[in-house]
Amino acid sequence: MSTVFIALQANEDTRPIIEAIAADNPQARINEAPAMVKIDAEGRLTVRRASIEDRIGRGFDLQELHINLISLSGNIDETDDELTLSWHA
Amino acid sequence: MAVAAIGKYEFEPADALEKFHGAQLLYIGWEDHLLFCAPFAFPFPPTMPFRAVVEEVLPGSFGYHPDFARIDWAQAEWFKSGQPWRPDFDKSLAENGLRHKDVIRFRTPGLRGIAGSCS
Amino acid sequence: MDMQVAKKKLGLKEKYQVMTRGLDWEPSYQKKEDIYPYASYEGIKIHDWDKWEDPFRLTMDAYWKYQAEKERKLYAIIDAYAQNNGHLNVTDARYINTVKLFLTGVSPLEYMAHRGFAHAGRAFPGAGPRVACLMQSLDEIRHAQTQIHALSNFNKHYNGLHDFRHMHDRVWYLSVPKSFFDDAVTAGPFEFMVAIGFSFEYVLTNLLFVPFVSGAAYNGDMGTMTFGFSAQSDEARHMTLGLEVIKFILEQDPDNLPIVQRWIDKWTWRGYRVLTLVAMMMDYMLPKRTMSWKEAWEVYFEENGGALFKDLARYGITMPRCAETIALEKDHLSHQAWGTFYNYGAAAAFHTWVPEKEEMDWLAAKYPQSFDKYYRPRLEFWREQAAKGNRFYNKTLPMLCQTCQIPMLFTEPGDPTKICYREVDYQGSKYHFCSDHCKEIFEHEPEKYVQSWLPVHQIYQGSCFPEGTDPSAEGFDPLAAVLQYYHLEFGRDNLDFEGSEDQKNFDLWRGQATKNG
Numbered sequence: 001m002s003t004v005f006i007a008l009q010a011n012e013d014t015r016p017i018i019e020a021i022a023a024d025n026p027q028a029r030i031n032e033a034p035a036m037v038k039i040d041a042e043g044r045l046t047v048r049r050a051s052i053e054d055r056i057g058r059g060f061d062l063q064e065l066h067i068n069l070i071s072l073s074g075n076i077d078e079t080d081d082e083l084t085l086s087w088h089a
Numbered sequence: 090m091a092v093a094a095i096g097k098y099e100f101e102p103a104d105a106l107e108k109f110h111g112a113q114l115l116y117i118g119w120e121d122h123l124l125f126c127a128p129f130a131f132p133f134p135p136t137m138p139f140r141a142v143v144e145e146v147l148p149g150s151f152g153y154h155p156d157f158a159r160i161d162w163a164q165a166e167w168f169k170s171g172q173p174w175r176p177d178f179d180k181s182l183a184e185n186g187l188r189h190k191d192v193i194r195f196r197t198p199g200l201r202g203i204a205g206s207c208s
Numbered sequence: 209m210d211m212q213v214a215k216k217k218l219g220l221k222e223k224y225q226v227m228t229r230g231l232d233w234e235p236s237y238q239k240k241e242d243i244y245p246y247a248s249y250e251g252i253k254i255h256d257w258d259k260w261e262d263p264f265r266l267t268m269d270a271y272w273k274y275q276a277e278k279e280r281k282l283y284a285i286i287d288a289y290a291q292n293n294g295h296l297n298v299t300d301a302r303y304i305n306t307v308k309l310f311l312t313g314v315s316p317l318e319y320m321a322h323r324g325f326a327h328a329g330r331a332f333p334g335a336g337p338r339v340a341c342l343m344q345s346l347d348e349i350r351h352a353q354t355q356i357h358a359l360s361n362f363n364k365h366y367n368g369l370h371d372f373r374h375m376h377d378r379v380w381y382l383s384v385p386k387s388f389f390d391d392a393v394t395a396g397p398f399e400f401m402v403a404i405g406f407s408f409e410y411v412l413t414n415l416l417f418v419p420f421v422s423g424a425a426y427n428g429d430m431g432t433m434t435f436g437f438s439a440q441s442d443e444a445r446h447m448t449l450g451l452e453v454i455k456f457i458l459e460q461d462p463d464n465l466p467i468v469q470r471w472i473d474k475w476t477w478r479g480y481r482v483l484t485l486v487a488m489m490m491d492y493m494l495p496k497r498t499m500s501w502k503e504a505w506e507v508y509f510e511e512n513g514g515a516l517f518k519d520l521a522r523y524g525i526t527m528p529r530c531a532e533t534i535a536l537e538k539d540h541l542s543h544q545a546w547g548t549f550y551n552y553g554a555a556a557a558f559h560t561w562v563p564e565k566e567e568m569d570w571l572a573a574k575y576p577q578s579f580d581k582y583y584r585p586r587l588e589f590w591r592e593q594a595a596k597g598n599r600f601y602n603k604t605l606p607m608l609c610q611t612c613q614i615p616m617l618f619t620e621p622g623d624p625t626k627i628c629y630r631e632v633d634y635q636g637s638k639y640h641f642c643s644d645h646c647k648e649i650f651e652h653e654p655e656k657y658v659q660s661w662l663p664v665h666q667i668y669q670g671s672c673f674p675e676g677t678d679p680s681a682e683g684f685d686p687l688a689a690v691l692q693y694y695h696l697e698f699g700r701d702n703l704d705f706e707g708s709e710d711q712k713n714f715d716l717w718r719g720q721a722t723k724n725g
């Protein structure tokens with residue numbers, strides 16, 4: 001299985017997002033670099049709106065991710081509830 | 090193959106001989122001396138004697154290297170487009186068969202750059 | 209962040225349908241071929257444009273909202289950085305040379321990307337890719353503008369940044385990024401998308417932005433870090449566009465595969481050659497290093513790019529062949545590139561230097577196969593000579609590669625002691641190349657690359673002197689005239705960092721900032 005990743009700026013907006021990703025994707029590895037966090041996962045990674053909302057205590061639109069997104073890899077599928085990164089091979 | 094284009098696609102080459110005011114380009118590299126990061130490009134008149142290139146031009150370009158003063162030009166091996174080649178020092182570039190944008194290099198046996206590192 | 213989540217009337221998928229394809233229409237009194245005249249000449253066959261969908265499903269209304277938020281955050285930080293003399297917090301003034309290289313070499317490409325995506329978007333008959341290209345075109349002009357704004361703060365204090373746009377079109381090493389992008393925008397819309405959208409954005413952009421921006425953060429440059437991350441936040445969308453376009457083209461018709469594969473091979477190599485500048489920046493120009501070029505290549509190309517090409521194998525796409533050559537170059541690239549700028553330090557609009565001893569030890573640890581054997585002796589010799597007042601400035605112009613326009617500094621794959629020479633005879637003239645890959649690119653489209661504006665040849669043709677210069681005048685100094693043509697001020701913008709005005713000013717100002725006068 002190939003690795004997918006998502007990289008986010010390290011700031012107060014992204015702290016709960018990173019926590020949510022870590023909780024929802026037990027296979028994910030969190031790598032901290034200067035001013036950014038890169039999250040690698042084998043094959044697949046899911047960002048769930050509900051998990052983020054639980055942590056921030058307000059409604060969250062997954063497209064808000066764009067503000068702090070640095071990079072990613074994998075095929076993307078986004079709905080109102082989830083953003084998924086995956087490789088087919 | 091050809092460029093995919095919406096019409097006729099033909100343009101002048103940017104570096105035709107006529108554009109160099111009577112000079113032709115010659116590229117010269119010194120093997121095993123990569124302190125000089127790349128071969129040099131020179132505009133020379135085709136009538137210039139090869140000896141003038143070696144004795145009057147190369148010292149200014151390669152002379153910074155401590156190996157340069159140790160070169161025995163009689164031992165130097167020359168290559169043109171990568172193939173062994175013998176220049177006649179007393180003939181001109183044109184008489185030596187050098188055309189616009191030819192590339193020549195020389196190897197100086199026994200000289201292998203700073204501390205033998207090919208620098 | 210203060211953002212209200214609007215009560216949704218439509219789900220993301222429905223909204224995307226309505227706001228992209230829903231805004232498109234079928235022409236009734238003009239022929240489709242006349243409206244989209246560039247859609248077929250490259251040989252790419254598309255049967256159903258509606259099969260293309262943006263997986264982020266971003267629509268223009270949401271786009272404006274999030275981009276505005278990014279801009280507000282960015283300019284607040286840039287202002288704070290300027291007000292607090294943030295430039296004095298960088299590790300040391302050598303760092304600022306990376307910023308000079310970026311502004312002169314990369315920011316003008318952002319503007320060209322803006323133009324390129326506007327053109328590609330206009331040329332595509334499908335509403336989905338058209339909207340995505342429109343967004344990317346707007347992103348790219350934002351990148352150009354925010355970079356210029358952020359870096360103008362450095363221009364108030366340091367040399368070499370005063371005329372970046374003028375320099376971009378003229379200075380010898382800037383012809384490398386410039387000609388790369390000119391090559392892409394003069395291709396058709398599909399090739400442009402594969403060149404920039406896929407090969408550059410998806411395969412290579414992480415190597416440009418992530419190490420550069422992380423490096424800025426690590427070296428105390430908050431302004432650059434912020435514009436970099438702000439630009440990079442758009443990049444995820446660009447990468448996605450690039451990948452989706454490739455998948456879409458390949459799914460549309462089996463005849464598209466060989467064309468797309470050739471473009472991927474070509475543009476991965478073209479992009480990689482431009483990244484030579486990034487390699488030396490990472491290994492030599494950042495006073496505090498984040499990771500080596502080789503490590504970055506392994507993470508972002510070999511690992512992530514490897515996963516990407518494995519995924520694309522189901523369409524018949526293979527890893528570009530140049531990857532093998534690149535693997536052989538990764539121990540050498542940054543050292544050979546920095547050596548070149550050290551050679552021509554009198555003709556560059558930034559400063560160069562020999563790394564300190566601890567920096568050489570870091571390089572030796574990161575490059576155990578190559579640094580001590582091939583590059584340390586060269587650098588130490590230069591340092592000894594400079595200490596004796598004999599700093600090396602190469603004054604003879606180098607031979608350039610006809611395709612990538614880089615001096616012929618690269619060595620034979622597998623033999624770092626021999627320059628790699630390749631040549632082709634075309635219509636009675638010789639053309640020279642740095643590599644098999646640059647040669648193949650030429651051979652495929654010689655009519656295009658015979659037009660290369662090679663700075664060295666242009667200097668010899670007399671095209672690079674200020675207007676009114678008489679090269680036959682008594683005492684004419686060609687190097688001085690070329691630097692004037694570049695708007696590069698001798699003794700201020702160029703030469704070694706040691707003894708430069710930048711170095712003196714930075715020390716003075718930092719002293720004033722940290723001590724009582």
Ligand SMILES: [Fe+2]
Nearest residue numbers: 318348351439
């Ligand atoms: Fe950009």
Ligand SMILES: [Fe+2]
Nearest residue numbers: 609612642646
């Ligand atoms: Fe090349």
